[in-house]
Amino acid sequence: MLTTANTSASHQKSALKFQFKTFEKLPVKVWDDSKEASIHVARSIALAIRQKQQDGDRIVLGLATGSSPIKVYQELVRLHKEDGLSFHNVITFNLDEYYPMPKEAPQSYWRFMHEHLFDHVDIPKSQIFIPNGEIAMEEVQGYCEWYEKQIDLHGGIDIQLLGIGRTGHIGFNEPGSWESSTTRMVRLDNLTRRDAIKDFVFEENVPTRAITMGIASIMKARTIHLLAWGQHKAPILAQAAEGEISATIPATFLQKHKNIRIVIDMAASESLTRVTAPWLCGICNWTEELACQAVTWVSQRTGKPILKLTNEDYNEHGLSELMLLENGAYDLNIKIFNRLQHTITGWPGGKAHADDSTRPERAEPAKKRCIIFSPHPDDDVISMGGTFMRLVDQGHEVHVAYQTSGNIAVHDHDACRFAEFLIEYGQSQGFANEEIEQSYKKVVKFLKTKKTGEPDTPEVRTIKGLIRRGEARAGARYCGIGDSQIHFLDMPFYETGKVRKGEISDADIEIVAHLIEKVQPHQVYAAGDLADPHGTHRVCLDAIFAAFDRLKGHKWMKDCWLWLYRGAWHEFPIYEIDMAVPMSPDQVQRKQKAIFMHQSQKDSAPFPGEDAREFWQRAKERNKATAEIYRKLGLAEYEAMEAFARWKFDWQ
Numbered sequence: 271m272l273t274t275a276n277t278s279a280s281h282q283k284s285a286l287k288f289q290f291k292t293f294e295k296l297p298v299k300v301w302d303d304s305k306e307a308s309i310h311v312a313r314s315i316a317l318a319i320r321q322k323q324q325d326g327d328r329i330v331l332g333l334a335t336g337s338s339p340i341k342v343y344q345e346l347v348r349l350h351k352e353d354g355l356s357f358h359n360v361i362t363f364n365l366d367e368y369y370p371m372p373k374e375a376p377q378s379y380w381r382f383m384h385e386h387l388f389d390h391v392d393i394p395k396s397q398i399f400i401p402n403g404e405i406a407m408e409e410v411q412g413y414c415e416w417y418e419k420q421i422d423l424h425g426g427i428d429i430q431l432l433g434i435g436r437t438g439h440i441g442f443n444e445p446g447s448w449e450s451s452t453t454r455m456v457r458l459d460n461l462t463r464r465d466a467i468k469d470f471v472f473e474e475n476v477p478t479r480a481i482t483m484g485i486a487s488i489m490k491a492r493t494i495h496l497l498a499w500g501q502h503k504a505p506i507l508a509q510a511a512e513g514e515i516s517a518t519i520p521a522t523f524l525q526k527h528k529n530i531r532i533v534i535d536m537a538a539s540e541s542l543t544r545v546t547a548p549w550l551c552g553i554c555n556w557t558e559e560l561a562c563q564a565v566t567w568v569s570q571r572t573g574k575p576i577l578k579l580t581n582e583d584y585n586e587h588g589l590s591e592l593m594l595l596e597n598g599a600y601d602l603n604i605k606i607f608n609r610l611q612h613t614i615t616g617w618p619g620g621k622a623h624a625d626d627s628t629r630p631e632r633a634e635p636a637k638k639r640c641i642i643f644s645p646h647p648d649d650d651v652i653s654m655g656g657t658f659m660r661l662v663d664q665g666h667e668v669h670v671a672y673q674t675s676g677n678i679a680v681h682d683h684d685a686c687r688f689a690e691f692l693i694e695y696g697q698s699q700g701f702a703n704e705e706i707e708q709s710y711k712k713v714v715k716f717l718k719t720k721k722t723g724e725p726d727t728p729e730v731r732t733i734k735g736l737i738r739r740g741e742a743r744a745g746a747r748y749c750g751i752g753d754s755q756i757h758f759l760d761m762p763f764y765e766t767g768k769v770r771k772g773e774i775s776d777a778d779i780e781i782v783a784h785l786i787e788k789v790q791p792h793q794v795y796a797a798g799d800l801a802d803p804h805g806t807h808r809v810c811l812d813a814i815f816a817a818f819d820r821l822k823g824h825k826w827m828k829d830c831w832l833w834l835y836r837g838a839w840h841e842f843p844i845y846e847i848d849m850a851v852p853m854s855p856d857q858v859q860r861k862q863k864a865i866f867m868h869q870s871q872k873d874s875a876p877f878p879g880e881d882a883r884e885f886w887q888r889a890k891e892r893n894k895a896t897a898e899i900y901r902k903l904g905l906a907e908y909e910a911m912e913a914f915a916r917w918k919f920d921w922q
């Protein structure tokens with residue numbers, strides 16, 4: 271069970287407290303969250319800037335773009351505006367730029383840096399260096415040599431900020447980059463290009479090349495801070511920190527740097543050995559959840575079901591201490607097997623009038639009120655369509671709340687089709703109104719001439735949002751609920767018209783809190799994705815946490831349980847699952863049909879993310895994989911399973 275006091279994060283901490291051996295080959299500092307960490311990094315940079323000012327010196331910063339350093343820049347801007355931090359003595363060199371790339375293009379790193387930092391501080395323009403994506407191809411080589419020389423002429427980089435790509439790139443030094451590389455033109459890896467779709471809408475719009483500082487240029491920096499936030503960075507981060515130095519993961523070269531700090535949040539630390547197998551790092555503070563992690567880990571490593579694990583298996587995997595504490599493998603196996611067995615239920619709303627002492631949900635009240643929060647208009651059916659239908663079939667009052675309009679992820683050609691439909695329908699019925707018809711025609715013209723990355727007009731955004739509304743309504747109706755139980759929240763933070771969203775505000779929280787107060791649910795389901803700290807799912811979850819906090823004084827809130835599901839990409843680790851709802855092959859089919867209602871997201875949706883499969887495929891394969899994990903651990907064999915973790919508040 272996840273609680274505010276007992277999250278897997280604090281579970282990690284309890285293990286870390288006793289740690290004496292590390293598998294990490296460079297210093298890694300894990301923070302509770304990325305904001306706190308970013309503020310710390312920004313303040314250390316500010317301190318260095320001020321120290322240099324006192325000495326009458328300049329300071330050279332190496333800067334990165336992307337989502338990782340955004341909050342560092344926010345804090346630097348705040349320090350400038352509210353705390354008098356001046357940038358007059360600062361010289362900056364940016365790591366990279368797409369090629370070719372006009373400076374003013376919405377996706378250019380030049381624009382990114384100005385929007386996030388330079389336009390808000392007093393840095394002289396002549397002290398800003400960013401690789402130029404506008405240079406002619408034949409001049410690139412000479413330009414790169416000049417850029418490299420400028421770094422040296424300015425005395426070298428004092429503090430370098432880095433992010434890390436999922437390929438292990440630093441800057442745009444992709445796998446295969448050599449250690450002695452300097453500033454140059456490179457080709458982007460396919461995975462990097464896929465990750466960039468969020469800025470370019472379609473993969474074919476993403477440039478294939480970039481100009482980047484090299485590994486050697488980066489390694490010359492006197493101090494390096496590498497930042498990584500979110501679960502999606504966890505596997506590559508672990509390889510960078512624990513793996514052998516090799517050009518296949520360029521970030522491993524950083525292991526040779528004398529003054530580097532890896533600064534990460536809890537989610538990005540998930541694949542480090544200190545988290546995946548803390549017992550290998552030292553003496554652990556054993557809890558039942560940690561024992562469950564250890565048992566499932568040994569079972570997966572040995573390929574043996576839990577009930578067949580022996581003392582020897584545990585001893586060979588660094589768990590002799592646990593054997594002593596638990597009186598041997600036999601007792602431990604049974605305890606953990608039962609724990610996992612009790613997570614499986616076909617009654618996600620609780621089984622009325624049954625003994626619920628070992629069930630994940632309460633038996634009473636027999637008919638519960640439930641709200642399923644869906645960040646985008648299809649996450650409800652993708653992530654928990656099977657459970658949604660079961661709750662309805664078992665007679666609970668189920669509401670679904672679509673938190674955002676999802677309008678950014680509709681193809682222009684779909685919006686165009688709907689606008690043309692409206693024009694032709696109006697004409698065919700003879701109730702065409704000149705003014706309205708002209709506005710639809712304007713929409714069609716705009717869509718037909720729209721340039722890559724150009725933001726949509728408000729009218730187009732409305733049409734795209736309505737397309738998704740219609741699909742969401744069809745999906746929810748298919749799951750069996752009536753229109754009065756379907757809510758569209760259109761949270762304002764999402765409505766920027768751009769891929770990058772705004773900050774969460776009071777208005778977002780109020781909308782969520784208002785619905786919870788109106789329904790007074792016994793169960794709230796929410797997308798518990800920590801994968802992308804800047805992503806929509808995370809912001810939507812933060813709004814739910816804030817709403818719970820706002821409402822916690824109400825008596826009925828004591829009975830309001832929060833169940834988290836994971837989005838289309840990741841599943842919870844097995845030891846964090848509190849409720850696993852099995853699906854039969856027929857139920858899998860039904861769920862698939864509900865997902866099919868989201869036609870605009872079928873057949874290569876915009877922003878497919880890191881995974882080329884369609885959403886229904888990902889959902890199906892993930893649910894199958896979860897059932898397979900249970901089967902391999904020696905539990906019953908099901909076709910598929912949806913998994914949930916309960917988030918328990920201190921005050922419940």
Ligand code: F6R
Nearest residue numbers: 334335336337338433434435441
């Ligand atoms: C950006 C850069 C890249 C990014 C990396 C991580 O200037 O050089 O190496 O740091 O791709 O990107 P985010 O931070 O967006 O995950």
